[in-house]
Amino acid sequence: MAAKPDSQGDDHAPAAGGRDLRWDIIELLFFAYRDFVGDADQELEAFGFGRAHHRVIHFVTRYPGLKVADLLDVLRITKQSLGRVLKQLLDEGYIVQKTGNNDRRQRLLYATPKGEALVAKLAGLQTDRINRAIAGIDPAGVETVRQFLRAMIDRDDPDKVLEAIFGGGRKTRE
Amino acid sequence: MAAKPDSQGDDHAPAAGGRDLRWDIIELLFFAYRDFVGDADQELEAFGFGRAHHRVIHFVTRYPGLKVADLLDVLRITKQSLGRVLKQLLDEGYIVQKTGNNDRRQRLLYATPKGEALVAKLAGLQTDRINRAIAGIDPAGVETVRQFLRAMIDRDDPDKVLEAIFGGGRKTRE
């Protein structure tokens, strides 16, 4: 039988320097995210797509006109990695590119109705899970959850999407 | 300029069937988890390890005596995928195996002090982020956050670790 640590006291782990480590929240985050993305994974298989495709089409749908460079910032991957995935989504008609008005070098990305439909379907699955999770939590509690999640995010160098999410409260440039 | 959806109202997205989708929480989870695992990623590089190694050594440290099969359940990967990563951790002295007492087919996994030290270091980084995130949240609020995360997790077929986390409240077998 494996040891069964309780949620607060550190019972056996090393705890360098004797600090209290937040094992419970660390593991809850792992499992919560595992199951959260698992919802979409199954659906994506039917389309021959993976998580990478989901992330791209999601943010393009949500933030129409996103530049390739913005997407690279958000996803924290390289141009080459994005390239393959983005090309597939373009070829299969989930995304279209438009040349930028001000800067004609830019390729602004837009989801097609087909792309939006896929994103909505996946977001629906994830929304169902979230709604189930907050079913027993009052509005103030849900706001606390949002506050926690927001505070977990690095804000020293926010990408374009994060600036939108955080309401442009800290424009470091432009 | 990209559209900038506010946190509640659905301004442009497809919303299949007109349902309210929880875009805000979906995206907060993405960014929070991205940055949360990012903390460990940098440290891991110095050891020549990746996320896969972290997950394995973490759960072995936390739940000493975990069987290989348990680990497969928790990580949701195949035996073959686990094989290489586990072998590396064994070869490099982060983990040791002991033959099960009752069942000599089992290889029970234990972290060495070296393994525990690495896990503690990584958990320390993640704990720092969590502590920063909950700094402005009262104890009741933190409990709400735990409640939310717990409720995000599938419990229909809990693995051994989840049974421990959830206090064995629903033993489907054994």
Added chain:
DNA sequence: AAGATACGTCAATATGGCTGACATAAATTT
């Protein structure tokens, strides 16, 4: 003795990351 289980391993394959180099078009700077 037969079968099931726990684990390990071999072989082949796919996905999604990475680096480095290079090309093009368009904007910006000098």
Added chain:
DNA sequence: AAATTTATGTCAGCCATATTGACGTATCTT
């Protein structure tokens, strides 16, 4: 106008991590 920088695309190759299917061995169960 020329030089430089920027935004993007692409080629070639490598690495980590995941997959499936098959097979072998030790051990437990029936």
